[in-house]
Amino acid sequence: MRMKKRWTFALVAALVLTMMLGGSVFAFTDIQDDPNAADINALRQSGVVNGVTAELFAPKGKVTMAQGVAMLVKAFDLNIAHMTFIKEPKASDYFTTIPDDAWYAQAFLYAQLNGLPLAKDVDPAQRLTKEQFADLLFHAITAKGDYAFIEMWVMLKDEKDVNPDYMGSIQKLLVAKIAELDEGRFHPKSEITRSEAARLVHKAVQFVKKTEPLPKPPVEEPNIALSVAKVNDEVxxxxxxxxxxxxxxxxxxxxxxxxxxxxxxxxxxxxxxPEPGKMYPQVVTEAKVDTFVAASYKPVLKRAAD
Structure with missing residues (x-):
């Protein structure tokens, strides 16, 4: 009996620990029959998606612009740590419809500054169609690097329904096997579900992890001008x-x-x-420096290691 009690206690302790660490034992209860359950759980484990409650994901629910942008920013870790600003940027600097105190304000700011195509008057409550989400997703991928895609055209039975502005992104996602067709159709105007969005995002994240981006072109050397002025006969x-x-x-x-x-x-x-995070006055200045050398020497420039 004592051994049984010890085993029961150990089992309960293990389950509690698993729950505290975010394990998959206590997954969403409404996705067991969802074809994208594995993708949803993977994003849940990585903290990219949350449920509508602690236990429910609502896989058939629709995705709003705010939810979609927030999901992409978190999934691809889009941020502005590598950027320098004269003043602290705010969402209201770029959008007329995004309050700076909204829960999604930072996500919209980061998405905008990382190249996601968002209108100045974007509606955060708008439900996203499949083609709209595909376009945002493709731009989130390319924000992480320049990737090579096979040059081929995938035929769509509903191609005439696709907004031409989104077709390039859709084609790239299809070629990369991130997106799939439904019996030859993409259903571009259908509102994307939370389940469908999770599948696309998870596959895109895996693509970025497994695919080596193209090397960046060499940075051109700056044109540093050199001038010499006589101080006296020696200098x-x-x-x-x-x-x-x-x-x-x-x-x-x-x-x-x-x-x-x-x-x-x-x-x-x-x-x-400019140092990251440091504020500078918005004043055009000339970057230059003076030094002094003996007049008997010819000055030659060499860029030192930064």
């Missing part, structure tokens, strides 16, 4: 100019000067961009 003033910049966060500094036996003064310079 020259050398000025390095990066050009006009939108704020004082862009700077150029001299890190080292090496004098060679060949009569050159090799001036190593460093380019500085």
């Amino acid at each position: 020259n003033k050398v000025t390095l100019t990066w050009g006009e910049m939108p704020n004082p966060g862009y700077r150029i500094t001299v890190s080292n000067i090496e004098f060679t036996n060949g009569g050159e003064a090799v001036i190593s310079y460093v380019l500085h961009e």
